[in-house]
Amino acid sequence: MKLHISTLITTILLCLLFVSIVESTQLPFSCDSLNPQTKSLKFCQTGLPISVRVQDLVSRLTLDEKISQLVNSAPAIPRLGIPAYEWWSESLHGVGSAGKGIFFNGSIAGATSFPQVILTAATFDENLWYRIGQVIGVEARGVYNAGQAIGMTFWAPNINIFRDPRWGRGQETPGEDPIMTGKYAIRYVRGVQGDSFNGGQLKKGHLQASACCKHFTAYDLDQWKNLDRFSFNAIVTPQDMADTFQPPFQDCIQKAQASGIMCSYNSVNGIPSCANYNLLTKTARQQWGFHGYITSDCDAVQVMHDNHRYGNTPEDSTAFALKAGMDIDCGDYLKKYTKSAVMKKKVSQVHIDRALHNLFSIRMRLGLFNGDPRKQLYGNISPSLVCAPQHQVLALEAARNGIVLLKNTGKLLPLSKAKTNSLAVIGHNANNAYILRGNYDGPPCKYIEILKALVGYAKSVQYQQGCNAANCTSADINQAVNIARNADYVVLVMGLDQTQEREQFDRDDLVLPGQQENLINSVAKAAKKPVILVILSGGPVDISFAKYNPKIGSILWAGYPGEAGGIALAEIIFGEHNPGGKLPVTWYPQAFVKIPMTDMRMRPDPKTGYPGRTYRFYKGPKVYEFGYGLSYTTYSYGFHSATPNTIQLNQLSSVKAVENSDSIHYTSVDEIGSDNCEKAKFSAHVSVENSGEMDGKHPVLLFVKQDKARNGSPIKQLVGFQKLEKFYKKFKSQPQGLPDFSFATKGRENDQYIITLYLAGITASNKLLRMSIVVSFRNI
């Protein structure tokens, strides 16, 4: 009897357990094989092509059902067994919580938090970017398979060009170079969308998770003075559009096969992006062959009406968006106004059906209309992979390799653990783990403050916050000076946070806020030895004062380094890792802020003194250059070979410019095979030697420079970069690496000019290395 009761209780408990597991892991999917209705539904027949299935599905919907699906929170259609779907999720640098499709309220309470993108970009490591994308895609599925997601569409990456140093969202981007940004998009998107990506095509179109390139296009101003992104009209020249703002999106669509793009809030040359037929349909879909879905940025259709005053009535704006090619409205504007727009004959069902076709195609490609997704491809991705140890190691690797050493006078760094008895740590950013996350974050697997990571490296560690906050409206300079005076070494962890730069908040200044500079200088003056300054920031900061202050021996820039950033910094400071990151943006001096942020022109205008933007065009003074970054060791470079010397072209084209524009000729570069044979193809072999005393990983950057620059030519252009992965001093005697760069350039008939290839980096002689190739373009 006793036994019976306990068996019964066990059985009941097991049943309860089973029920609760089933309930908590109930996944939202259509075409459940247990549902007898399913077999009669053509759209559930997985053997048919997706286009046929979608057509069937859309044909079954009433107008009201159709309209209900045009917003990010798409409700269920119970009569067809279709569950609710949430289009909006975020995964900028790890599966995040900013959207509405992911919940961290179940057994999964966090995901791997990689460094903010600007720091990951500084690794110049395409393979790393790809592996990060893969982890994000796998963790996204893991969260889904755990029953904690009602969407698998992620609105990342942000691939707008970091055009102005004040931009609050520059931190989210891979920096200022369009080719590099395109390469980032390719690696990230391919990683997220799945390993079935092969040879430029997604096999059968299956998506592990869907990535979305944003914000299309020329979006890089949030809130500057009294101007905001909702009413900003970006005036962009055709040339800048063609070779700065659009190339990353073209790469994202053509080479990465992204399944989503987002149209931006701003207008471009008078037309709000989400109403721009030329942009969304002619360029993206027809010219570039885009076949995914297009979402608006959140409430962008309402913004089109209320802020841009584009469309007299809400129905007009709704019609503009649907007719331009936008498929989904993040918000509820289309839910409110599409019906009346149809009634008033401003929009026809053809446009609605097109949008639904694009939308349901994605849900089918994600495997959400094939019955239980856990029995499908990606169904076996275990929730236990979220925060897996190897994923967290990758977050650490990204932080280690992104952090940039900006100054290291007298080899102050690395510090010796044995010789550091007392360490003073000063700064508001040292004791705050939240700051390491940056924006569009999610709960990380685990993280520790920089201060905690440093404890253990010295016999005694003392801490003073110094500034009250990042704005440093007040600073306790005396207390900071007191601990600095008595310590062997001093590490100041200063810089910005999201109160200083963020979405809807651009900076007015480039210098450190409030009393930060004062505090740093006072501490440096009091310290026994030169101090170490760590800057956390997304955008560049004018730290000229520190660059030239001999009492500040070393400077490290650490972006917002993610969950493992504290450990990475401590390892670098104490020489367990040799930094190899390089700046992905130009660090301008404070004087740059006299240029209106609203001026979109990339190219300088000597007549008015407008200096142009980014390393490609800006010739003015810089605090630090694009591509700059030191190491604890030194590298020597040599050009091993470069071929060919004379380029013969079968076919000549004009430069990558726009029809009907006043053709500006310049050297444009692109990956081989991306276009056709009208380009000159080069390859350059570079030898690199570690001529110093310490192992290191090292990205090699190759630029091309046209000898006789024409009006509008870039000063130089990055054409390739490679990270030397295994680069040890023991190979010192033999040239290591030999990175092989292949790239192409365009010219016009009878052009002859010299292209100078050169490498930016730290050579033994501290000079840039150059080699010239004569290039002539001839018809044969």
Ligand SMILES: *[C@@H]1O[C@H](CO)[C@@H](O)[C@H](O)[C@H]1NC(C)=O
């Ligand atoms: C988690 O949050 C979502 C969205 O708020 C909610 O629908 C769900 O019921 C929550 N789950 C649990 C286990 O609390």
Ligand SMILES: *[C@@H]1O[C@H](CO)[C@@H](O)[C@H](O)[C@H]1NC(C)=O
């Ligand atoms: C400075 O920053 C703190 C913390 O973010 C904030 O509470 C305070 O209001 C800010 N002070 C000023 C003057 O902006």
